[in-house]
Amino acid sequence: MGDIPLIPPRTPFLVQTHTNTQLRSSYNRFKFNFTINKETAGMSSDDKPEIIERGAKKNEKEEGEENSGFLDKVKEFIQDIGEKIEETIGFGKPTADVSAIHVPKINLKQCDLIVDILVTNPNPIPIPLIDINYLIESDGRKLISGLIPDAGTIRAHGSETVQIPLCLIYDDIKNTYEEIQPGSIIPYKIKVDLIVDVPVFGRITIPLEKKGEIPIPYKPDVDIDKIKFEKFSFEETVATLHLKLENKNDFDLGLNALDYEVWLCGESIGGAELAKTQKIEKNGITYLDVPITFRPKDLGSAIWDMIRGKGTGYSMKGNIDVSTPFGEMKLPIKKEGGTTRLKKKGDDDDDDEE
Template sequence: MAEEGYKERGFFLDPISQVRKKPTKRKEVGGFFSKPTAAVSGFHILHISLEKVDIVVDVLVTNPNPIPIPLVDIIYLIESDDHKLISGTIRDAGTVRAHGSETIKIPICLIYKDVKDTYDDIQPGEIITYRVSVELLIDVPIIGRVSLPLEKKVETPAPYKPDVDLDKIEYDRFSLEETTASLHLKVENKNKFDLGVNTLEYNFTLGDDNIANATLRESTKIGQCGEGILEVPITFRPKDLGSAVWDIIRGRGEGYSMKGKLEVDTPFGPMNIPFSKEGGKEQVKERSRN
């Protein structure tokens, strides 16, 4: 009787009932593995220049299974208005740990020349919308190869080089020993996004003589398709310069040249923009401060 009571409570297991339960257990094994999931978790612009933009797409892959899952291939495609721009495949992209998640980084480089060659109507300075399509191929035990398709829309610019020109020179103090002045540089932003000028590196030459060579740190915001003025102080010793400089200051002579670099902030990240400009004598005449 005691034994029967134990059987009723499950303390003793019937071997026959155990055999009958084996097929059910095999069915549970077949459904033991689950399909991994994936989502685009981030988009980053690593570097932007006048020639190209380097971006990274972050894909978060989650593995709910008790064993690591290998990523076989990652196939990506960049399109805009149904025009294919770039595609590629990343082989053997790694492994997603058991009951865990991994962020897979997909590096992509967009060359502006290729974009412009594809689109006749794209103008420099525009913001372009892209469609990023990603397909992850994963090998899951028992289930087999699984495809995880993803898609995300992103925006990057096709930057236009700002035009830097000398608007005027204003002299604060003029003498043979030391002359101080200010260069008023006009910066024209032809882009459809704002530019925040942080640093200006410049070399200013009158005739064949180098007048100033320095770095100026000044924060100036220039709105989209707008203009701004950078006031750059310079100091030089006229007596140490050639006669050509005096001709230029008097409004005669060949003129000036500028070379340098702007460091700017954009909504898409920082940029270094080189510039060079040559001008005639009429732009470097002395002008008094008001």
């Protein structure tokens, strides 16, 4: 016969037995304890879920406070790290200021402005100037606005002057706002938003404002009050034009130069360019003596009316170069259909005394 495998002996299953007296005693103790617990709590067995629910709410509150405290600590940690990086690397917010406003060109049609903005970059790397938004307004009325994209880069640890060219077209302003009259001075406010991109901080908008005044220039009125002969002959006559200039602007004009051409009886008698320095008060009148030489025989029969002292028709046009509080201007002068008188040198009348 083959070998029979050995089977390990089973561990005996022990059953603990109790007498009836022991079981009854244990039951009575359990019953007594259960009753005491109920009376002490002052509640029914149905109230046990409420106790559990309150305990759960308390646990949730404690967990929420723990989570909130944890997030606050994380935020403080991140902020502290950012400040340490900023201190170590040297990142900071750029600054800007309107350093100057230039008026390179001003005339009866338009006023060109150039706004200089000094931008300082304290960072160790160049920062891009993403956009420039600008607005010019006068007493709340928008004159012009616009956007300049990709305006350049500000070098590291340095400053750059950013120039913003602006152009005010007077016809556009007067057509939009009828109450703005030629010859007046209006207040303006320039608003500029510089948008830059800075590491650590991200995109930053730097708002700037600058106030000032701009003129709405008006051309002067010109008249030839009279013509005085210094030397008269049919071949050549030397005379002096007695000009009357009226400044209709709310600002003074400093006359620097004058160029002109004159027509008598429809015939040109010539013109000239000359340097002339004289102040023309705002809303005032000034007189200029301008020499001229012409040939009376070229005027035909009209010369006899001139000699007889009758009124002589004339026209005149030219330009005056003036200085103003807002810059240099070249203003046109023009007169058509005027009438003047011819006077001999030495003639006395009340009109000669100004």
